[in-house]
Every structure is written in structure tokens, then in C-alpha cells.
Amino acid sequence: MVSLLERISDLIFNKPNMNLFVNGTERVVTGVWEEETLLSVLREYFGLIGTRFGCGKGLCGSCTVHVDGEPVRSCITPINNIAGTSVLTIEGLQQDNEKLHPLQQAWIDERVPQCGYCHSGQIMQAWGLLSKTRNPTEEQINTFMDSILCRCGTYDRIKKAILRAAVILQQSSDINA
């Protein structure tokens, strides 16, 4: 939370704000929060807690979000390095209020999550793959997803869900075409 004092001090010193776009909306980061990581800002400043903290070193991928369309580990991304960028989090993945994103739906259909903690990161990483490679091979999935850990060991279902979502995305793009 930003204190009133911080806001006043920023106004007095005419400090330029740090802006970025989060899930399509322009957001401002001020004061002490400008020194934070993207993960910290998302969770604790914007209240977008869907992105989870797992290791703090970019080793497990639970905190994966997209910055300008590329999956990144938000726990090691300083917020002041990404001013002006577009950030997509799990909360912004669902474009239609009524309908889940095909990956989210596939995750439910395959009953992927156990504890569920890593799956925001898993889904965002998977979207990093499918948004560019609509019809990935199993080998491509393995390679692309290998950096995102799941301690419950739901990998087999993650793979199935990605393949399922790929089919659905393929079908919907066929319809649109």
C-alpha cells in the first residue's frame, strides 16, 4: 500500500511515475515500490496474487508472467527494468468473463492441479508456447516446460492439457479463418 506521505512527497518533488500496462490497464508504481521486483509489485502493490512466489531465484517458475508477450520469471525481474511494458498475468489470461481461456479449461478437463500452487506459472509458460507454436510436439512441450517445477508431479497431466488446449485453439482459429 502506498502511504499518503509517499504520494505527497512524489508530488512535491515532481518525481516521474513509473508506468506499465498490466492486463491491458495502465498502472502506476510509486515510491518505495519502484525498488521491488515485478512479482512483489503484482502481488503486494496491485493485489494480483494469482502469480505465486516459489523460489525467489528464477529457478522454479511459479511466478511466470508475460512481459511484452514473453514468459519471464517475475521474482527476478526488477520493476524498474520494465517501465512501459505490457504485463500479462493469470488474471488477465481470461479474455471473456464467461469463458475460461482454452488452457485454463484444458487444465480443468484434465484435472491437472493437485496442490495447485505452481499452476499459474505453468499455464503462463504454456501460453508462452502455444501463443507462438499452435501445434507443439511432445518434445517441444518437454523442452519449453522443463523449467517450471511441480512438486506434486502433475507433469503428465500438464502435457495432456497443453495438447488438448492446442487442439481447441487450432479448431477456433480454423473457425475464425
Next chain:
Amino acid sequence: MPDVSRRSFLKATAWIAGGITIAFSARSIKEKSVSVGPTLEFPNADSGKGWLQVRPDGKVHMLCPRMEMGQNANTGLAQIVAEELNIRVQDITLHYPTTSETAPIGFTAGSLSMMLFSKPVAIAAASMRENLRCRAAKINKISVDEVIDTEGGFVILGSPRIGYQDLVTDESIELDFENSVIPTLYTFDPRRIKKQVGQEAEPRGIKDLVTGAPVFSGDIQLPGMLYGRVIKPPVRKARLKKLNFSTVQNIIGFFDIVRDGDFVGVVCRTPGSLDKVVRSVIIEWELPEPINQEKINQLLDINVALQRGDLPSTLQDENHNPIANWDVDLEFAVQLQTHAMQEPRAAVAHIEKINDIERINIWTGTQDPWAIKRHCADDIGFREDQVEVHPMRMGGGFGGREHYEVEQDAARLALATGLPIKVQWTREDEFRVARNRSPSSHRMRLACDHKGVLSNWWHAYASGYVFYSRSRLPDWLLPFKRSTAGGDFGVSRGAHPAYKSPSIRVEYKEVDLPIDLGVWRSLNGAPNTFVIESTMDELARQKSIDPVRFKLMNIPDSMARLGNCLKRVETIANRKSLPTKSGYGRGFACGVYEKNSFVAVSVDLHIDHEARKICIDRMCCAQDVGMAINPDQLRAQIESNLVWSIGMALMEKVEIGDGQIASNNFHNYMIPRMSDIPSLDIDIIDNPAIHPSGAGEVALIAGSPAIANAIRDATGLRLTRLPIKYTDITALGSL
């Protein structure tokens, strides 16, 4: 009691003035701040009474008695309620109670949920159904036999359908179970064609998990909340030797340091400033005892222990002959392993004052919320009714979340500052503080006759304590428990042979290791089964008997379900033949977990000399845990256990170095990744007539020995030290 509001006001003032305060909490934090034991109030036949409601709209509400960590036990229990009440599981509204909203319920551990809770839940729901049936009969002035079940209500010949909403009024009625007869339980009627139980119900709350909803304790946000962290010593009970925090006041976002004895806590305004402050604090600890790998190896050395004579604890001793003509005599070393749950623990604590009485609210993901409540009250000098624990979903448990720990950090810092505090452990904290699965050292000897019938069995091993390890109980209680409990059943789990032999000795030594140990998935079930199944496999191969035939020959009739699993998994495995190229192997293993859960696993693997890797290609599993309430979730648990067995067999090991636990993140504690996962063929053996037993830690026990046995098949090498590395194969064998 100190005036918290005044203190918080002062803290706030000091901060606004740009100053710094060093707070010593007004109430001295007690030294004895460890758990006195878990919550053991497990249900009896009447317990389900408080967990179910049919509301005036006819909707069924269930109060979830289990903590969620991915096992989806409450979904299974809701399926039972749905079966008994002839409704759909998705129509039941689930509630997750705080510790103030219900009486204490036994901790969520040991895969006991289905075993202990399925029947009380079924009784409650069936009693509810029969009570409603009586009401329908009374209203229509007919006998209860004429009131027939239908979905969400009843039908009576010649009358319109009666829904539950027609039978329930606003009047609150509590059913009296004490004197009532237990009605027919549809769930446990093997002749009934079930509509809910045995179906693949979607896990409740799954949508929250794929949309990033606030379900974990770290997701809690409170107005004015600050971020706290307690600096953790390398082991519990380390004493503070040196502390210097002179530079922290210049760090933007710093709020306070809370120090009391060896407790050093930092409070900041952002998580990032917390990291910076903690990094700039200079702290040194004095350890009660040095920690190093050699010392641990010496303490555990099974041969040294055996040279001194019989080991202190005997699990089984029948016609033992120490000078039998042993056909195999193997030594095993099982590694130190940790939970590494995906979510590092987190808790939020907030003290509020209502009518001059302080109350603390704690949000936390824990296996035992009532223990947290008791221990928090004890720790901060509150009465139990001043503490309310709000259990949150756990991002993995695996036995590692039973104690008052991160909650203690949050509660103490909230008390000291008077402000809402979120404590999010770092991954490094999690590695440092985890109560790991003990390493163990085994010697196992077997002999059989020329036909392959076992004649002599001798398994001796040394392990650190599991239940009675350091700091799991208060110092005053620990020696008493160790000497009177009749053995640490965590240490002995899995050591009972599932095979028959006329001569058997199983003995063990519990060792007080200088590291923090505790409960890990299956306790010692996986290590002991690894040893037993590796040795059995080796004996079969040395006698040139097919290992599966050999095991089946020695499984007694009382273990028919185990034999059945083994035969089944062999059939599944044989559907695909193993490549005949060199370097490929197939291994089998089986095991019993806690008397009533049976499993067998097969592994196909190959040694990839180019990638210098042991590659698991395929795993098959047949498991029998009695009635399959939700086959899909049973399968999910098996998948998880098989993945864990790969980690145990080939990857995971907590390293010790420089006087402390050296593994501190996922770069130096490797766990399985997607590319490590083989194809999985899983068969659930459904036994609807048998009460469900645990499934959360079963397949793990057979997975790692099946891997070791497959390596033996592929290479001719019997590898007995976990984790097994590619270099172990090249060191011992020829390429």
C-alpha cells in the same frame, strides 16, 4: 497486558518521523515454543453430525473436516454425502471452518482421510436422509417404506416429487444420533450401483487454482499490513553469537527489528526491502553441535552398530539364526530428503482488540490448525479462545506442515509491532527449517532354499528419529517419549516383511542426529521398502529365478492383495516389450503401506551414455486401496508418488556442508521435471467391498526399488546408495 494500540501508534509515529525503534516485545517470548503434539481428535460414528446441514432451500452444506493440500480429500467426502443423499456432488456447498467455528478435528496426515472420515460422513448423511424420509412419510401419512429415493428428494406413488426443500423449514433442528440406529450406508453397499462414489468427480475448487484466486495464506492482504521475517539459525536451538544491524536504518522501507533472546525478526514495508535488510544484518550463530556429513555417517553406520551386538529395538524376531548361510548380504544407504513443497510457508497474523480483549487471527496453510491455535496461545501468552486460525489451502504438505513455525514468526512480529504482519518464508528459509526425512543405513541378509523359498531374513538398520526427533517435542518430554513410546513408529514404518520366512529378524537403532528431522511422505516406508525389494530382487537374480515369480512364491496367503497387484502390474508391463538392445532394463517392486494399502510398480529404463543419464521410459502401477471413491484422484496420487519415486531414486539429496544444510534452492536440490517423466500406465484395483485405506503415500514405496531393480536388469549392477547417479554406473561397471 500491554496496550497494543498505543504501541502501534508509537511505532507509526516513529516511522513517520523517519526514525528507527528497536523493539523488545513487552511480553517475553517463551523459550518453550515448540509443539507438544498433534491434534488427535479423530472422528467417531457421531462426529459427522456437526459437518452437515440441509438448509431450507433444500441445498446441502458440508463443513470440510480435512485440510486441502492437493489430495482432494474433501471432494471424496462430498461424493459420499452426495451418494447418501441422492444429490450431485457439485451441488454441495463446501465450507472451510476456522478453529473457532468447529471443535478440534484430527490433523490431516498419514493418508488417514478416507480411512477415518468416510464412514462418519456417510453415517451423518444417511441419517439426514432417513430423517428426511421420516418427515416425508409423516407429512403424507404413509409408512416410510413407501417413500422412495429420487434425486434430491423422494417420490411416493401417485404423488408429486418431494424435494428436500419441501421437508426443511427455517426451524433449526439438530438430529440426535446418540440413540439412533445406523441406517443403510449406500456408500458401503457393494451391491448398489453408485452414482457419485466411484465416479471421477471434478476436484472442488479447481477453477480457483487455474484462475489464480486467493486461496493460499500468502494471498491474504490486510489494510496497513507490513512484511516480516525471522532470521533462521542453521538448526533449531542455535544460540545467537553476534548480531549487528547498524546499517539497516538507511535502507528504504525498513520499519523495525524485533529482538528477544535468540529471536531476531525484521519488519519492513515491502518484501523487497525486507530482503535488503535481512542481507545487511550481520548475524552469527553458535551451534549446539557441529553438523557434518562424516559425523552423520559415523552415527548411522550400521556395521559399527551391529558389532556392538543386538540393536536396541526389535520389530520382529522369530527363530533368528545369525550364522545362516546367507545368499545375499547387502548394505544400503538412503539419503537425507526434504519436502520442498512448491509453496514456501507463509502466514499472516493480526491482533485486534475488541471490547478490551485482544484476539489474534492467523491465516496459514497447515496440516493441523488446532495445534497452531494451542501453541500460539501458549507462545504469546493468550488464552486459546483469543486465537483464531483461518486454515488456507497448502501449496503442498507431504508431512512438512504440522508444526507451529511460520505462524510463530507472524504471531510474534504482530504482537511486537501491533500491526498486521505477513511472513513469507523464502525458499532458503524453507530448506533451512524443514524437518527432513532422515538418512538411514541398512544391512539386509536373505537366504532361501534351492526352490527359492525364503528360509532366513535379517534386516538391521539405523535411522534418525522421525516422530521423536529433536525439537518436535519439548525438551522435557522428548527423552520420556523416546524411552517409553515403544519405538518410533516413523522409523519402523515399512520394515515389516510382506513375505513369509521361518526365520526373521528385523531390528533397528534410532539415532539422535544433530539435524532437524521429521515426517516426510511415507515416513520410513519408502526407505525400508527400497531395501527389502532391492534385496529380494537380488536374491531372485542370484538364484536365476524370475524376480516376480520369486516374490509371488514367498508372499503369504494373507497378502493375496499384494500378490494380485504384482501379477497385475506384470501383465500391464508385458503389454509392451522391452528393447533387446543393451542398456535397457525392466524392474519390479511391490509393497504394503500401513497394512491395508497394496501396490506394485514396474519400471522400464535405459542408460543413455551420450546424455550420461539414466532415462526412465515407462512406469506401470497397480494399486489396491479398497474402495475407489474417486478413481481419478487415486490415479493423481499414484502419478505424484511415481514422480516422487524418481526423485528419491535418482535425484534428490539434501547436502550438508560448512556446519549447516547446504542445499538451499532448486539449483542444488534437484527434483523431477517434465522431461524426467516417463509414460505412465496405472491400474486401480477397485475393491468396493473393502473399506478405503490411504493412497497419498503408497506408490512411492515401490517406485524407487523398481527403478533400482531395472538398473540391475539393464547393467547387472546392484546399486544400494540413493540417489543413484549415472556416474555410479560408470564407476562400477564397464561401458
